[in-house]
Amino acid sequence: MKRLTLALALSLAAAIALPALAQARDVTFNTELINYGGDGAYVALYLTDADGQYQGTLWIAGEKSKYYKHLRDWARGSGQRSSEYDGLTGASVGNGRTLNITLDIADELIDAGYEVRVDTAVEDMRDNRADVVVPLTTEGAGKSVSGRGYVQSFHYTF
Amino acid sequence: MLRQLHSLPGLIAALFVIVLTVTGAILSLDPALERAGTTVPAAGQISVAELAGRVAEHYPGAEQIERTPSGTLIVYYTQDGQVGADRVDPRTGQAIAPYEPSPFSRWVKNLHRSLLLDMPGRAVAGITALAMIVLAISGAMLLAARLGGWRQLLRPVRGTLSQRLHIELGRAAILGLLLSGLTGSYLSATTFGLAPEGVEAEPEFPLEVAGGPPAAIDTLPALKATDLSDLRALVYPYPDEPTDIYSLGTDQGAGYIDQASGEWLSYLPHDATHKFHEFIYMLHTGEGLWWLGLILGQAALMVPVMAVTGPIIWWKRQRSKPKLAANSGPNTADSVILVGSESNTTWGFARTLHDSLVREGHRVHTAPMNRLASRYRGAKRLFILTATYGDGDAPASANRFLARLEKITRTPELPVAVLGFGDRQFPQFCGFAKKVETALTAKGWPQLLPLDTIDRQSTQEFARWGNAVGKVLGIELTLVHTPVRPRTTPLELAERVDYGADVQAPTAVLRFKAPEGGGRSGLLSRLLGRTGLPPFEAGDLVGILPPNSPVPRFYSLASASKDGTLEICVRQHPSGLCSGFLHALPIGGTIDAFIQPNPNFRPASGKAPIVLIGAGTGIGPLVGFIRHNKAHQAMHLYWGGRNPQSDFLYEPELNVYLEDRRLTKLNTTFSRVDERAYVQDKLIANGPELRWLIEKGAQILVCGGRDMAKNVMAALNDIVAPLGMDVATLKAQGRYREDVY
Numbered sequence: 050m051k052r053l054t055l056a057l058a059l060s061l062a063a064a065i066a067l068p069a070l071a072q073a074r075d076v077t078f079n080t081e082l083i084n085y086g087g088d089g090a091y092v093a094l095y096l097t098d099a100d101g102q103y104q105g106t107l108w109i110a111g112e113k114s115k116y117y118k119h120l121r122d123w124a125r126g127s128g129q130r131s132s133e134y135d136g137l138t139g140a141s142v143g144n145g146r147t148l149n150i151t152l153d154i155a156d157e158l159i160d161a162g163y164e165v166r167v168d169t170a171v172e173d174m175r176d177n178r179a180d181v182v183v184p185l186t187t188e189g190a191g192k193s194v195s196g197r198g199y200v201q202s203f204h205y206t207f
Numbered sequence: 208m209l210r211q212l213h214s215l216p217g218l219i220a221a222l223f224v225i226v227l228t229v230t231g232a233i234l235s236l237d238p239a240l241e242r243a244g245t246t247v248p249a250a251g252q253i254s255v256a257e258l259a260g261r262v263a264e265h266y267p268g269a270e271q272i273e274r275t276p277s278g279t280l281i282v283y284y285t286q287d288g289q290v291g292a293d294r295v296d297p298r299t300g301q302a303i304a305p306y307e308p309s310p311f312s313r314w315v316k317n318l319h320r321s322l323l324l325d326m327p328g329r330a331v332a333g334i335t336a337l338a339m340i341v342l343a344i345s346g347a348m349l350l351a352a353r354l355g356g357w358r359q360l361l362r363p364v365r366g367t368l369s370q371r372l373h374i375e376l377g378r379a380a381i382l383g384l385l386l387s388g389l390t391g392s393y394l395s396a397t398t399f400g401l402a403p404e405g406v407e408a409e410p411e412f413p414l415e416v417a418g419g420p421p422a423a424i425d426t427l428p429a430l431k432a433t434d435l436s437d438l439r440a441l442v443y444p445y446p447d448e449p450t451d452i453y454s455l456g457t458d459q460g461a462g463y464i465d466q467a468s469g470e471w472l473s474y475l476p477h478d479a480t481h482k483f484h485e486f487i488y489m490l491h492t493g494e495g496l497w498w499l500g501l502i503l504g505q506a507a508l509m510v511p512v513m514a515v516t517g518p519i520i521w522w523k524r525q526r527s528k529p530k531l532a533a534n535s536g537p538n539t540a541d542s543v544i545l546v547g548s549e550s551n552t553t554w555g556f557a558r559t560l561h562d563s564l565v566r567e568g569h570r571v572h573t574a575p576m577n578r579l580a581s582r583y584r585g586a587k588r589l590f591i592l593t594a595t596y597g598d599g600d601a602p603a604s605a606n607r608f609l610a611r612l613e614k615i616t617r618t619p620e621l622p623v624a625v626l627g628f629g630d631r632q633f634p635q636f637c638g639f640a641k642k643v644e645t646a647l648t649a650k651g652w653p654q655l656l657p658l659d660t661i662d663r664q665s666t667q668e669f670a671r672w673g674n675a676v677g678k679v680l681g682i683e684l685t686l687v688h689t690p691v692r693p694r695t696t697p698l699e700l701a702e703r704v705d706y707g708a709d710v711q712a713p714t715a716v717l718r719f720k721a722p723e724g725g726g727r728s729g730l731l732s733r734l735l736g737r738t739g740l741p742p743f744e745a746g747d748l749v750g751i752l753p754p755n756s757p758v759p760r761f762y763s764l765a766s767a768s769k770d771g772t773l774e775i776c777v778r779q780h781p782s783g784l785c786s787g788f789l790h791a792l793p794i795g796g797t798i799d800a801f802i803q804p805n806p807n808f809r810p811a812s813g814k815a816p817i818v819l820i821g822a823g824t825g826i827g828p829l830v831g832f833i834r835h836n837k838a839h840q841a842m843h844l845y846w847g848g849r850n851p852q853s854d855f856l857y858e859p860e861l862n863v864y865l866e867d868r869r870l871t872k873l874n875t876t877f878s879r880v881d882e883r884a885y886v887q888d889k890l891i892a893n894g895p896e897l898r899w900l901i902e903k904g905a906q907i908l909v910c911g912g913r914d915m916a917k918n919v920m921a922a923l924n925d926i927v928a929p930l931g932m933d934v935a936t937l938k939a940q941g942r943y944r945e946d947v948y
Contacts, residue, residue, distance in 0.1 A: 086310055088317065118409060121442065125412050173308050175271065175283040175292055197290055
């Protein structure tokens with residue numbers, strides 16, 4: 050279980066709307082992978098707006114930045130700038146293992162039309178853009194969705 | 208030093224080296240197998256646009272096309288919400304089979320690069336690759352030193368089976384191993400950030416995309432202009448998203464392509480360092496260079512054998528190293544013994560001297576010659592006991608002695624006695640001892656005793672030298688050198704054939720078997736074809752300890768252990784202790800015997816003819832060679848006896864071998880008949896034929912008494928003189944070998 054305070058580099062409008070980040074809550078993101086039969090998977094969790102435009106990075110599983118380009122949508126949105134993911138990285142995720150991340154998320158980001166996306170990639174196997182796409186809403190909390198790539202099931206809980 | 212540099216990393220890394228090379232050899236098959244299962248159109252035949260068009264017919268939901276370095280095309284697609292990946296035919300775009308990377312290959316690959324231990328394992332693998340470089344280079348240097356220079360590197364090698372395997376395989380594999388080790392070390396260094404890896408081109412994402420209506424993929428100009436053989440990966444835009452773009456990676460660079468205009472929106476070439484990295488990667492893996500991969504894989508397969516034989520060689524060397532009791536330090540000793548030894552036999556003599564001096568109350572320091580110090584503070588005398596290696600060269604423990612001696616500027620007041628060990632058969636008898644003596648004299652070292660020599664480990668000569676030493680020291684010094692009694696096996700006489708009684712040369716062919724009921728003759732052993740005999744080949748020697756004598760007598764073996772009997776040919780000498788014992792031995796009588804390998808005395812394999820020359824009982828090993836000549840290599844036997852009626856050894860067998868062509872030609876001479884002649888006379892009579900055989904690369908094996916060997920050598924020198932060579936040349940080429948007694 051990883052805990053940290055999320056300082057999202059949000060769009061200017063959203064940043065202004067944040068009253069000193071007074072209201073925030075713990076959100077746990079639970080990503081379970083299938084048995085894809087390969088080496089450790091690189092996983093990017095990030096936020097986009099409703100149009101799929103990149104807003105900020107939640108977590109990158111996988112330690113070698115030279116492979117980050119295979120997390121294609123995230124790479125395109127973030128420009129792979131290290132300032133986007135500094136302090137938000139950890140080990141890659143093995144076959145059939147689960148990635149659990151707990152982050153402090155500002156209330157303003159919930160029920161505000163943001164989406165959580167997951168990109169996944171494995172060496173010598175396909176890259177999955179938008180393996181998972183779910184809206185970040187109170188209603189959606191605790192509901193499992195299955196991914197289209199290496200993600201068996203994904204849910205978040207407050 | 209060089210030897211330590213070779214054996215130390217070898218011993219430590221042996222296991223890891225085995226893992227890395229076995230896995231490497233398995234992985235080396237992948238590129239070749241992959242290439243065999245793929246059609247690769249020639250460069251310039253198919254463009255990426257054409258391929259994408261064909262793929263589009265079969266895969267409306269294609270998301271990505273990837274081309275591996277070996278040319279396999281993989282299409283990733285989504286169909287009815289299900290994702291999949293297929294290998295496709297580049298000419299049709301049709302599926303060949305689903306793409307499923309082999310889990311076995313992946314496992315082997317992980318074992319190869321990280322021993323399944325992630326980063327610590329990768330570090331170990333990297334260090335092992337470095338060790339491989341050290342081993343390859345130090346091994347080559349050792350071999351060059353052993354064979355007498357870099358130009359002699361391809362000369363035939365001699366030694367035990369382990370040594371020959373280690374050297375022959377190493378010689379065959381060294382270039383491949385060096386390449387694998389160097390490239391592997393570089394790749395490992397990049398993993399740990401110790402070497403630059405360069406960066407794959409990462410062009411900026413275009414900020415503005417016009418978003419026009421998408422054009423058909425096979426009409427896009429940028430894709431049309433890219434040849435299929437340059438393709439790495441083509442990633443499609445999301446369907447129904449006009450602002451999304453194609454991303455195309457090629458061997459040269461990467462960029463983004465507009466889905467409406469089909470033009471590059473951005474492009475960046477790979478940097479030179481990255482291209483270098485990829486080139487090294489290709490050299491290491493063979494991905495994209497399958498034939499090199501196979502060669503490297505073959506080379507890697509030699510390593511496990513070398514990793515086993517290497518420690519065996521090391522262990523044998525260690526085991527035969529003498530353990531010295533009461534060895535004083537170099538500055539406290541009054542007597543210093545320096546030893547130059549290749550196979551460690553000289554150490555045995557040194558120990559006898561060491562122990563005798565210690566018994567007489569001396570403080571003795573015994574060390575290898577390479578440890579010559581510039582000063583021995585308390586020493587009154589120095590003994591140098593040295594063998595000679597090859598053609599008058601220094602043996603292993605003395606190869607830096609002369610250089611060290613040269614560096615000593617102030618000659619100490621230390622009288623020296625040099626004792627050389629050698630074999631008078633060789634032209635450079637005690638050559639290195641003579642060099643040492645000359646060098647010491649030139650540097651003005653005082654002499655304790657003049658240079659003396661010991662022929663073929665003679666204990667009598669050694670004892671005589673000991674007396675001389677004792678006289679100088681004013682003590683009674685008795686040097687009783689007993690070679691360590693070897694572990695013997697009891698053998699039982701099973702059969703004997705007697706010859707030569709009428710010509711005063713009683714000679715017997717004796718065949719021994721392992722005694723019945725020995726622990727090793729159970730059912731299992733018989734099923735496994737074990738004979739209960741120690742392993743040996745025809746041409747090796749058997750040492751037999753006659754009763755009441757600790758000194759073994761050696762006989763050349765006429766059979767191999769796989770024949771099931773140990774066969775020797777023995778002539779009874781009037782006062783021979785051992786030959787008398789053997790000739791009197793009844794069937795069922797037992798002897799104590801051990802094998803002394805003599806791997807140099809063997810017919811060379813191949814097509815070149817073999818000339819076997821012998822007289823009397825010297826025929827023993829020669830008959831053994833003929834008996835095992837199943838490949839029907841041309842073999843010419845020259846043999847001399849006394850009288851065909853009495854001592855024509857092996858006559859019936861030889862006739863059988865002539866008939867079934869194991870023996871090409873039999874030339875006999877007899878010395879007690881009317882036309883008396885010796886074997887060398889026959890050689891001279893057949894000079895032209897022999898010359899012709901030698902021109903064809905023939906190898907000559909001589910077995911018999913010393914006088915005969917001398918006469919044969921003289922005759923052959925005359926025979927080959929017209930070819931501009933002599934027996935010494937043949938010897939140097941490994942084509943003239945003797946077993947002389």
